[in-house]
Amino acid sequence: xxxxxxxxxxxxxxxxxxxxxxxxxxxxxxxxxxxxxxxxxxxxxxxxxxxxxxxxxxxxxxxxxxxxxxxxxxxxxxxxxxxxxxxxxxxxxxxxxxxxxxxxxxxxxxxxxxxxxxxxxxxxxxxxxxxxxxxxxxxxxxxxxxxxxxxxxxxxxxxxxxxxxxxxxxxxxxxxxxxxxxxxxxxxxxxxxxxxxxxxxxxxxxxxxxxxxxxxxxxxxxxxxxxxxxxxxxxxxxxxxxxxxxxxxxxxxxxxxxxxxxxxxxxxxxxxxxxxxxxxxxxxxxxxxxxxxxxxxxxxxxxxxxxxxxxxxxxxxxxxxxxxxxxxxxxxxxxxxxxxxxxxxxxxxxxxxxxxxxxxxxxxxxxxxxxxxxxxxxxxxxxxxxxxxxxxxxxxxxxxxx
Amino acid sequence: xxxxxxxxxxxxxxxxxxxxxxxxxxxxxxxxxxxxxxxxxxxxxxxxxxxxxxxxxxxxxxxxxxxxxxxxxxxxxxxxxxxxxxxxxxxxxxxxxxxxxxxxxxxxxxxxxxxxxxxxxxxxxxxxxxxxxxxxxxxxxxxxxxxxxxxxxxxxxxxxxxxxxxxxxxxxxxxxxxxxxxxxxxxxxxxxxxxxxxxxxxxxxxxxxxxxxxxxxxxxxxxxxxxxxxxxxxxxxxxxxxxxxxxxxxxxxxxxxxxxxxxxxxxxxxxxxxxxxxxxxxxxxxxxxxxxxxxxxxxxxxxxxxxxxxxxxxxxxxxxxxxxxxxxxxxxxxxxxxxxxxxxxxxxxxxxxxxxxxxxxxxxxxxxxxxxxxxxxxxxxxxxxxxxxxxxxxxxxxxxxx
Numbered sequence: 140x141x142x143x144x145x146x147x148x149x150x151x152x153x154x155x156x157x158x159x160x161x162x163x164x165x166x167x168x169x170x171x172x173x174x175x176x177x178x179x180x181x182x183x184x185x186x187x188x189x190x191x192x193x194x195x196x197x198x199x200x201x202x203x204x205x206x207x208x209x210x211x212x213x214x215x216x217x218x219x220x221x222x223x224x225x226x227x228x229x230x231x232x233x234x235x236x237x238x239x240x241x242x243x244x245x246x247x248x249x250x251x252x253x254x255x256x257x258x259x260x261x262x263x264x265x266x267x268x269x270x271x272x273x274x275x276x277x278x279x280x281x282x283x284x285x286x287x288x289x290x291x292x293x294x295x296x297x298x299x300x301x302x303x304x305x306x307x308x309x310x311x312x313x314x315x316x317x318x319x320x321x322x323x324x325x326x327x328x329x330x331x332x333x334x335x336x337x338x339x340x341x342x343x344x345x346x347x348x349x350x351x352x353x354x355x356x357x358x359x360x361x362x363x364x365x366x367x368x369x370x371x372x373x374x375x376x377x378x379x380x381x382x383x384x385x386x387x388x389x390x391x392x393x394x395x396x397x398x399x400x401x402x403x404x405x406x407x408x409x410x411x412x413x414x415x416x417x418x419x420x421x422x423x424x425x426x427x428x429x430x431x432x433x434x435x436x437x438x439x440x441x442x443x444x445x446x447x448x449x450x451x452x453x454x455x456x457x458x459x460x461x462x463x464x465x466x467x468x469x470x471x472x473x474x475x476x477x478x479x480x481x482x483x484x485x486x487x488x489x490x491x492x493x494x495x496x497x498x499x500x501x502x503x504x505x506x507x508x509x510x511x512x513x514x515x516x517x518x519x520x521x522x523x524x525x526x527x528x529x530x531x532x533x534x535x536x537x538x539x540x541x
Numbered sequence: 542x543x544x545x546x547x548x549x550x551x552x553x554x555x556x557x558x559x560x561x562x563x564x565x566x567x568x569x570x571x572x573x574x575x576x577x578x579x580x581x582x583x584x585x586x587x588x589x590x591x592x593x594x595x596x597x598x599x600x601x602x603x604x605x606x607x608x609x610x611x612x613x614x615x616x617x618x619x620x621x622x623x624x625x626x627x628x629x630x631x632x633x634x635x636x637x638x639x640x641x642x643x644x645x646x647x648x649x650x651x652x653x654x655x656x657x658x659x660x661x662x663x664x665x666x667x668x669x670x671x672x673x674x675x676x677x678x679x680x681x682x683x684x685x686x687x688x689x690x691x692x693x694x695x696x697x698x699x700x701x702x703x704x705x706x707x708x709x710x711x712x713x714x715x716x717x718x719x720x721x722x723x724x725x726x727x728x729x730x731x732x733x734x735x736x737x738x739x740x741x742x743x744x745x746x747x748x749x750x751x752x753x754x755x756x757x758x759x760x761x762x763x764x765x766x767x768x769x770x771x772x773x774x775x776x777x778x779x780x781x782x783x784x785x786x787x788x789x790x791x792x793x794x795x796x797x798x799x800x801x802x803x804x805x806x807x808x809x810x811x812x813x814x815x816x817x818x819x820x821x822x823x824x825x826x827x828x829x830x831x832x833x834x835x836x837x838x839x840x841x842x843x844x845x846x847x848x849x850x851x852x853x854x855x856x857x858x859x860x861x862x863x864x865x866x867x868x869x870x871x872x873x874x875x876x877x878x879x880x881x882x883x884x885x886x887x888x889x890x891x892x893x894x895x896x897x898x899x900x901x902x903x904x905x906x907x908x909x910x911x912x913x914x915x916x917x918x919x920x921x922x923x924x925x926x927x928x929x930x931x932x933x934x935x936x937x938x939x940x941x942x943x
Contacts, residue, residue, distance in 0.1 A: 140603035140623065148606070498883070500569050500577065500890055500911055516891075516911075518921035520604060527605030531889040538887055539602055540609035540622070541629030541649075541769055 142219045143380075145527045145536060151382040154468040154533040157419075157429045160215065161455055162208070162394075163437030163478025165490040165509065169445050176436075176445055176480060177491060178508035180452040184459035185472060185493070186506035192470075192495035194504035195517025197525060199476050205487040211475035212397045216377060216430075217526030225400075226312055226369025231302040233396025235294055239371050244310035244339065247367035248293075248301040249318065250275065250360035253351065259322050263299040264360040275360055276301055282353045287342035296392075303346070303365065310370060311336035317347050318364035326351075326362060343368075376402025377428065381530060386422055388415045389432035398430055412454065416461050423465055440478030448480050469532045470495045471525065472507070489519060496532035544621045545782075547929045547938060553784040556870040556935040559821075559831045562617065563857055564610070564796075565839030565880025567892040567911065571847050578838075578847055578882060579893060580910035582854040586861035587874060587895070588908035594872075594897035596906035597919025599927060601878045607889045613877035614799045618779060618832075619928030627802075628714055628771025633704040636798025637696055641773050646712035646741065649769035650695075650703040651720065652677065652762035655753065661724050665701040666762040677762055678703055684755045689744035698794070705748070705767065712772060713738035719749050720766035728753075728764060745770075778804025779830065783932060788824055790817045791834035800832055814856065818863050825867055842880030850882050871934045872897040873927065874909070891921060898934035 166175035198204075199211040200220045209230050210220035228245030231237075239245075250272060252261035276293040285291055289307025296302055313336040314329050328344050331337035343365060354361045377385045379402070387398030387405045395405045404426070406418045415431055423429075433455055439448035462470065473492035476485050491512040493504070503514030517528070530536050568577035600606075601613040602622045611632050612622035630647030633639075641647075652674060654663040678695040687693055691709025698704055715738040716731050730746050733739035745767060756763045779787045781804070789800030789807045797807045806828070808820045817833055825831075835857055841850035864872065875894035878887050893914040895906070905916030919930070932938050 140606075144603065144623065145605065497572075498569065498881075498888070498890075501575055502912065503915055514915065516598075516915060518598070518915075524604040527603070528889070529605075531605035531607065536605060536607065536889070538607045538609050540612035540626050541632055 142523050148536040149382045150537050155427050156469040157467045159431045159472045161433045161436040161474045163440040164474025165477025165488050167479035167481045176448045180449045182456040184456045188495045189493045189507040190505045192493050193499040194493045194512045194515030196489040196512045196519045197492050197522040199522045203487050205485050206476045214522035227367030229369035233399050234392035243371040244305040245369045246303050246365050248303045248363040250299045251364045253362045266298045283349050287345050310339045312368040312370045314340045316366035318366045374400050383428040384426045385428040386426040387430045388418045391434050394432045437478045443483035445480035469529050544925050550938045551784045552939050558871040559869045561833045561874045563835045563838040563876045565842040566876025567879025567890050569881035569883045578850045582851045584858040586858045590897045591895045591909040592907045594895050595901040596895045596914045596917030598891040598914045598921045599924040601924045605889050607887050608878045616924035629769030631771035635801045636794035645773040646707040647771045648705050648767045650705045650765040652701045653766045655764045668700045685751050689747050712741045714770040714772045716742045718768035720768045776802050785830040786828045787830040788828040789832045790820045793836050796834045839880045845885035847882035871931050
């Protein structure tokens with residue numbers, strides 16, 4: 140069954156679905172321990188939801204696959220993460236709210252340091268300050284004109300990271316990266332990976348050379364490494380596919396960007412988890428699908444900080460009564476992927492998930508944790524099918540066949 | 542692995558397989574309860590089978606998909622339910638034993654009531670008596686000639702339901718229904734959904750108009766609503782695919798029809814579960830695959846009657862010793878889909894199943910119920926693969942590869 144199959148069965152109704160997503164929720168015990176971050180956290184509210192609902196373990200992309208945030212979220216929203224994979228450039232552009240146009244080519248750029256012999260000595264240019272990045276992007280924007288593209292845009296992301304966009308040319312994303320991925324190596328001249336991409340590779344070479352010229356007076360940030368090439372792409376929206384009126388409640392640009400790609404309305408100006416709950420309540424009547432994104436679980440996991448990740452989970456648990464008070468028809472609590480503090484990064488481990496609704500069959504998961512989800516009635520499932528199960532519990536899918 | 546994969550491995554032998562199917566078996570607890578219908582029922586015989594056999598939870602079509610009886614049964618018989626989906630008209634025709642021919646177009650018809658302003662006031666014409674339906678079908682058969690089809694057949698099903706067949710024309714099933722699905726609306730003029738179907742839509746419009754004319758003297762049943770369009774289709778038989786000599790033991794026309802579509806011999810003239818057991822014994826030597834269909838579990842679920850569904854399950858349990866006395870090599874007990882009394886209809890919930898054979902590995906399912914099947918050795922499986930597992934336990938599949 141492909142993820143498009145359910146589209147023919149969609150019925151619109153007023154039932155409300157909330158997806159509460161703790162980024163990087165799945166974990167591992169610390170060395171010598173026996174409990175994950177979620178199992179260590181005191182989560183009386185989540186435990187109650189798990190006991191009354193149905194639980195399971197979900198694979199974002201596939202067995203053994205460690206997903207980036209893009210594929211993990213696409214799966215969560217019911218989009219096949221292999222079919223809908225996109226280059227990092229497009230996620231950056233969406234996240235920054237860049238006004239995308241058909242034909243645009245997006246790329247992720249790192250300010251980096253070239254030494255006198257033309258080798259990369261620092262791939263992050265000393266993690267330069269965001270303000271410096273902004274000044275350099277302005278300088279590049281004012282000085283660079285390309286012969287191979289009508290327009291070029293330089294947009295600061297954060298620290299050493301930027302977005303570069305080429306517009307006005309017949310571009311392809313099938314080109315090689317300029318980032319050698321190691322220090323002590325020169326910048327790589329981009330090449331077309333298919334014959335039709337040769338002119339795009341030439342544009343990226345021209346861009347790379349002109350950036351080095353324009354930044355020649357800089358000591359640290361004197362070049363850009365270019366990767367994550369992605370063409371403009373239109374995704375079928377969650378409204379068209381599932382009949383939903385979806386709202387994204389997130390604090391970080393990238394997650395707002397991913398939500399925009401699948402057609403969600405995005406609440407702007409949120410900074411804290413408390414802000415997010417306020418936004419949920421304020422918009423509850425106007426939408427019927429709510430994606431609430433909690434970033435800190437992933438950040439503390441990436442930091443390798445087990446104890447702080449536990450605290451974030453406990454904080455989220457304390458907000459559950461406010462969400463339950465809204466009486467949603469379906470409440471799903473899970474993550475997008477695992478980020479065990481033990482590994483200080485994303486991992487391939489399956490994700491614990493709970494679904495609470497009136498039509499849940501009792502199962503063996505009496506609290507919310509990776510081990511108890513092993514006894515959950517959802518079993519082990521590909522993440523891309525979770526949306527269909529949520530729609531079913533909300534009465535939003537009609538019967539298939541006579 | 543597609544469902545055709547096992548065909549290359551089939552070995553014929555005399556081992557016997559019984560599928561005892563309680564329609565709509567899967568359930569949910571009533572509000573405030575903790576046990577499903579199956580878990581509430583006293584089923585000492587099924588529990589013994591489960592303890593000695595292997596159990597699991599099965600998805601008829603896919604995660605979150607609520608199946609109709611057609612797709613659910615095709616999956617049970619080892620046919621991919623998405624590939625082999627058919628319109629309700631074909632299931633009706635097979636169920637009535639209509640002598641189908643290549644090129645035929647089948648449709649489900651409801652006698653309905655049109656008011657004086659040309660709007661549907663009752664989609665079931667007061668659930669008219671079957672005898673009245675028969676009289677009206679005869680009247681239509683005698684009076685209607687179409688310019689757009691060489692022949693047309695009107696066959697009574699039951700109450701307000703009938704089968705209509707068009708023959709002699711280049712027909713397509715890609716046309717829209719005439720049933721507005723709501724009262725207070727006019728009959729919809731059928732349209733082709735693809736250009737090649739325009740002539741079929743014109744035939745259905747001619748049919749619809751002539752039926753209204755022919756029934757103009759009737760107060761209640763004065764039109765037909767037409768839907769479930771299906772062209773004649775030949776299915777590869779269970780004999781050709783799996784080397785089986787299959788027998789269907791069922792009381793309801795539709796299930797006999799589905800069984801005929803996959804090439805089963807059908808026992809006629811059965812009314813009760815007791816009749817079915819008698820038929821099983823009488824035919825046991827002549828066949829090696831037996832599909833026994835119990836309708837009442839689904840009917841009581843559709844009625845929303847938890848207690849009566851429990852009683853039906855207990856009744857079936859009491860018949861198990863008679864089936865075991867035949868000493869089948871493989872006995873499977875499951876349903877085709879879930880019909881929780883709580884929902885008064887089919888649902889997407891996975892189905893409990895048990896398989897009893899000499900080659901079962903012990904598992905954690907010590908009685909027969911949805912929760913205990915969570916600990917079953919079959920895990921959670923797509924229903925379409927159950928047939929392969931049954932064939933394997935019956936020694937009917939050889940080794941794949943060297």
